[in-house]
Amino acid sequence: MQESILGILAGEGRVADDEIAARLGISSDEVAGAIREMEEQGIIIGYRALVDWSKTDVERVYAYILVEGTPQHGVGFNDLAAHIARFDEVHSLHLTSGTADLNVVVEGRDFREIARFVAEKLAPSPGVTSTSTSFVLKTYKSEGRLIHETPSSQRLAVSP
Amino acid sequence: MTLKRTTQSRISRTVQDLKPSGIREFFDLVMGMDDVISLGVGEPDFPTPWRVCDAVIESLRNGATSYTSNLGMEELRVEVAQYLEGKYGVTYDPASQILITVGVSEAVDLAMRALLDPGDDFLIPDPCYVSYGPCVELAHGLPITVPTHAEDEFRLTADELAGACTERTRGLLFSNPSNPTGSVMRREHLAEVAEVAKDRDLVVISDEVYAELTYDGTHTSIASLPGMAERTLLLNGFSKADAMTGWRVGYACGPAEIIEAMTRMHAYTTMCVPIMGQIAAIEALRRGEDDRARMVAEYDQRRRVFVNGLNRIGLDCFEPMGAFYAFPSVRSTGLTSEQFAKTLLTDQRVAVVPGNAFGASGEGHVRCSYASSISDLREALARTETFLERLDAGEVQPDE
Structure with missing residues (x-):
């Protein structure tokens, strides 16, 4: 049941409990209970709309930034990642395998704003040895x- | 030039007598209208999974544009054999017991021509898929309809089957799960049919193109029942479960004698199934399982929403356990199937197919396909509810 509910919510996001119940052949109460439980357990961490910002008047650009850093004894990259993740400009952040250590997705109003963030905040962060920035041109x-x-x-x- | 025919027409007697499908007439009606939600569609609303399309594009780059063996590509026959063995535990020799056909449709046509002499009977359920009767007639046979009933969820029963058999009955052609009713025959129902088939020495042609679309439980092939493989022709294809209607690929598996006879005709008339479709089918069998599971899960959700909706608005419908059709009764409205379908279409722009298009026993029902988005299904239900209210209040008169 959990997998089916998550399948619907992860695919569509905005679906009422009774609609999910109708599709899965269970009661609305069961659906509501299962969702509440998954929210409490942090399995569901939030709900949001998928927006194609390029169709709006809102200025919004993204960049993928590969960060190499120096791991620290005991914590690896966790402290560096926690530091970087705190910036509002950071949209998502992953520790990855491959040539770089961290993959940072940064969001800004324009290219200049992102360039400034990288130059002034990200690259100088203690532990960061190099960055490589790729701007998203089209999604x-x-x-x-x-x-x-x-x-x-x-x-x-x-x-x- | 003199036409050596007793009638004025150039067209053969057999084809003159062939009636156009009742669906065709309805199709023409729908095509002239805007803003129609069509529940009349007998095909998936999903596109073919991209991995399948990609395999074909790649094969074209590599120059795969030739004829294939008449039987179909060996790789495909081997995949089909493995698939059926894994699913039903039935073993077919890819070299002599499997023929790749242009959809299940060609397989039905070939089978009829292979098995029938003029004047022989062949049993078909009523209601059933629209081409069964005509394929029997084109093979100069006589289709004998076996009535099925709403109270049995339109399953074939031993009594009705035995009652329909004559000295000239060669076999039975049926689909499981059923188009148009969505009904599923489980092992115990098939066992009844198998007993009659063995008793009367019938060949059973089992159209299982909707087999993967079976909800709650697994599909049983009648070929897997004791003593049935040697008298069963199992037909299946890729149109429904793999969303590949346009590729036109199906297959027939059964006794080598029947497959050989079908292949001889197929070699003269069709040569082989287009290679692109065969390559698509290989990819679907090798790597399509996740795609099939995803689509089946989606149909299952739509099925629940739609069938519960039909019952809620007052159109009685048994729970269809297969395919993507619901077959609700419209008797509560006092209208015939055709009146209901035509009036619903003109008044509310929802297209369903009258049940009698699939046989006389389908009268009083309509076929609704739920291979549409949930939002369309909900809209169709809302419009149908409005229609029923308007009918009740005398605000709409049935079309003739």
């Missing part, structure tokens, strides 16, 4: 969703 798919319209279905209206 094709986000959170599992294609951004641009796919061709409409050719299905016939009635078929055997």
Whole structure:
């Protein structure tokens, strides 16, 4: 049941309890209880809309920044990551395998704002040895969703 | 030039007698309208999974544009054999017992022509898929309809089957899960049919194109029942569960004698299934399981929402356990299937298919496909509810 509920919420986000209940053939109370439990356990950490900002008047740009750093005894990259994660500009942050150590997604109003953040805050952070910034120029798919319209279905209206 | 025919027409007697599908007429009606929510569609609303399309694009780059073996590509037949063995424990020899066909449709046509002599009977359920009867007729056979009933969820019963058999009955052709009713025959129901088939020495043609779309429990193939593999032709394909209707790939598996006869005709008339479709099918069998599971889970949710909705607004509907069809009764409205479907369409722009398009026993019901988005299904339910209220209040008169 948990997996089915999460499947619906992670795919669509905004679905009422009774709608989930109808689809899964269980009661609304069961759905509400399961969701509350998953929220309390931190399995569900939040709800938000997926926005294609390029279609709005809001200025918003993203950059992927590969950060190399110096690991510290006992904590590895945790302290450095916790420091970087506190900046509001940081949208998401992962410890990754590969050439870099941390993968930081930074959000800003324009390229200059991001460049300033990297130059003034991120690169000089103690423990950071190098950064490599890639600005997002165009988004094709986000959170599992294609951004641009796919061709409409050719299905016939009635078929055997 | 003189046409050597007794009638005026150039068209053969057999084809002159062939009736156009009742669905066709409805299709023409729907096509002339805007803002229609169509529940008349017998195909998935999902596109073919991209991994399948990608495999075909790659094969084209590599120059795979030739004919294949008449039987179909060996790799595909081997995959089909492994799939069926894994699913049902039934073993087919890829070299002699599997034929790749242009959808299940070609397989039905070939099977009928392979098995029937003029004047032979073949049993088909009523209601059933629209092409079964015509395929029997085109093979110069006589389709004998076996009535099925709402109280049995439109499953075939031994009594009705035995009662329909004559000296000239060669076999039975049915689909499980059923199009149009969504009904599923479980092992115990199939066992009844198998007993009659063995007793009357019938060939059973089992169209299992909706097998993967079985909810709550697994599909049983009648070919897996004791003593049935040697008299069963199992038909399946990729259209429904793999969302591959346009690729036109199906297969027939059964006794080598029947497959050989079908293959001889197939070699003369079709040569082989287009190679692109066969490559798509190989990819679907090798790596399509997750895609199938995702789509089945989605259909299952829609099924619950839609069938509960139908019952809530007053159209009685048994719980369909397979395919993506619901087959509610419209008798409470006092309208015939056709009146209901036409009036609902003109008044509320919701398209469903009249049950009698699938046989006389479908009268009093309509076929609704729930292979549409949940929001469309909800809108269709809301419009149908409005329609029922308007009908009740005398605000709408049935179309003739």
